[in-house]
Amino acid sequence: MMELAPSPSPGGQGVNTDKVLGFFVKNIVPILLAALGVIFIGRAGKGEMSKVMTSSAIAIVGLLFIAGAGAFFFFGEYLVNLIFG
Template sequence: MVLVELAQAVPFDFVANTAGAVLAEETPTDINTSGVLSFFATKIAPILLAVLGIIFMGRASKGEVSKVLTSSAIAVVGMVFVAGATTLFFFGEYLIKLLFK
């Protein structure tokens, strides 16, 4: 009798334990914005800065120093705008959390 009960219980335990592993996870419904931001900050931005540096060095070697200085100033102003936008993003999040506590 014990063997019959054990034989009936084992398949149900097996199915219950493996059902979670076999079924697919739910697909996310929202976008991981912090992951996207960190990806751009760690992967894309250094590549773009390296490309800008190569362009600036190429122009400087040709004697176009005024164009290099102008382009460098524009690049620095652009980085300041990006840094300011990032700062405002986190500051805005802080204000929202503070107001809607």
């Protein structure tokens, strides 16, 4: 019969998710936040404060969703065990 999912490698080596997540947190996230800051400052300099406030609120809500997803990534197993015993 054919396997649907690949079996683990014999050495037990896989993707180190802690290092991948750490890389994103240390390198990618600050660059994205800096880009958002430059965009917001540029718009504010043009006098588009309402657009800046709206974009800032949307960006903050988006970051909250990302943080919530990260929390579920780390605490998901605990929550499932808590709810379903």
